[in-house]
Amino acid sequence: MSLTITLRRPDDWHLHLRDGEVLQTVLRYTTRHFARAIVMPNLKPPVTTVQLAREYRNRIVAALDPEAQFTPLMTAYLCDQTPAEELRRGFEEGVFTAVKLYPAGATTHSEFGVTSTAKVARALESMQAIGMPLLVHGESTDPAVDVFDREAVFIEETLTPLLRDFPELKVVMEHITTEQAAQFVSGDGSGRLGATITPQHLLFNRNALFMGGIRPHYYCLPVLKAERHRLAIRRAATSGDPRFFVGTDSAPHLRVLKEAACGCAGIFNAPSALQSYLNVFEEEGALDKFEAFASVNGANFYGLPLNEGTITLRKQPSEVPEDVQLPNCAAIHPFLGGSTLPWTLVDGPSP
Ligand SMILES: NC(=O)N[C@@H](CC(=O)O)C(=O)O
Ligand SMILES: [Zn+2]
Numbered sequence: 522m523s524l525t526i527t528l529r530r531p532d533d534w535h536l537h538l539r540d541g542e543v544l545q546t547v548l549r550y551t552t553r554h555f556a557r558a559i560v561m562p563n564l565k566p567p568v569t570t571v572q573l574a575r576e577y578r579n580r581i582v583a584a585l586d587p588e589a590q591f592t593p594l595m596t597a598y599l600c601d602q603t604p605a606e607e608l609r610r611g612f613e614e615g616v617f618t619a620v621k622l623y624p625a626g627a628t629t630h631s632e633f634g635v636t637s638t639a640k641v642a643r644a645l646e647s648m649q650a651i652g653m654p655l656l657v658h659g660e661s662t663d664p665a666v667d668v669f670d671r672e673a674v675f676i677e678e679t680l681t682p683l684l685r686d687f688p689e690l691k692v693v694m695e696h697i698t699t700e701q702a703a704q705f706v707s708g709d710g711s712g713r714l715g716a717t718i719t720p721q722h723l724l725f726n727r728n729a730l731f732m733g734g735i736r737p738h739y740y741c742l743p744v745l746k747a748e749r750h751r752l753a754i755r756r757a758a759t760s761g762d763p764r765f766f767v768g769t770d771s772a773p774h775l776r777v778l779k780e781a782a783c784g785c786a787g788i789f790n791a792p793s794a795l796q797s798y799l800n801v802f803e804e805e806g807a808l809d810k811f812e813a814f815a816s817v818n819g820a821n822f823y824g825l826p827l828n829e830g831t832i833t834l835r836k837q838p839s840e841v842p843e844d845v846q847l848p849n850c851a852a853i854h855p856f857l858g859g860s861t862l863p864w865t866l867v868d869g870p871s872p
């Protein structure tokens with residue numbers, strides 16, 4: 522009898538579902554494993570208002586398979602001009618769970634993002650007062666900063682002053698990738714700072730981008746880092762520290778848009794994310810810490826109840842599809858597509 526592990530249903534605290542046919546195609550890969558997800562607002566145009574978020578949530582719910590048990594948790598895309606009142610109203614009406622801060626130009630569809638913390642100070646004050654979390658893509662946008670240093674520079678130049686100026690604001694550093702970020706979060710004594718970690722940053726270092734040629738399907742932002750950083754975030758994820766939790770950053774882009782002269786940043790990892798995380802915890806001898814990372818820490822950070830159901834995975838190989846097809850014949854290549862994972866989902870809500 523092979524090893525099995527049963528855990529409380531997990532949540533994904535950082536997810537891109539996109540819209541239209543892509544949404545219809547990718548949603549089931551998340552709902553198969555995860556009970557809830559923090560849905561990122563970087564659509565085109567971005568989800569900046571309560572009305573847009575309500576409509577987007579309705580489209581997600583309409584795209585669910587009838588038997589899926591899944592709750593999308595919506596976020597507001599913060600712009601320099603976003604009225605504090607719009608965020609507060611969305612939070613109080615149960616539409617917005619959190620606010621997403623993209624430094625303008627830092628990543629995919631971030632062009633309407635924030636140009637300086639000062640511009641959004643009133644919004645942040647109001648969020649601090651009502652306990653509404655701020656989720657940050659933490660990378661410097663200074664073009665003079667080396668691409669591998671952008672997270673560390675953001676921590677020094679932007680995040681540290683922001684946390685000082687808003688001492689009660691709940692903040693999640695999304696998709697951390699560096700030793701500096703792991704240390705910054707675990708060294709924080711204020712109890713209002715958390716961090717998500719993706720499967721790709723736990724599994725690969727930056728060499729993966731150049732294995733015998735350029736590998737666009739390993740390209741995401743923040744970009745993969747050197748081995749010492751990968752080891753640091755593996756230690757953080759598997760440490761049992763409640764400030765670290767799952768956030769897959771599953772970010773689908775069409776294959777043709779990634780395999781291009783200027784390929785998009787983002788990795789579609791929803792089909793393999795949970796098994797990938799589990800594999801990391803097994804390799805680190807930390808299976809006993811897995812449920813906290815996947816199913817407890819994030820909910821506690823957000824002040825949400827833990828999920829009731831369970832899922833079971835077995836130590837048994839499973840294939841990741843080479844491609845996921847859209848109705849119009851376009852394809853999305855999933856993370857680890859065409860390879861075999863050591864774990865298989867054996868019991869959970871059907872996809
Ligand atoms: N992670 C990525 O490389 N891309 C994300 C945006 C983001 O999370 O920064 C996307 O929307 O494609
Ligand atoms: Zn990001």
Ligand SMILES: [Zn+2]
Pocket residue numbers: 535536537561770772
């Ligand atoms: Zn993301």
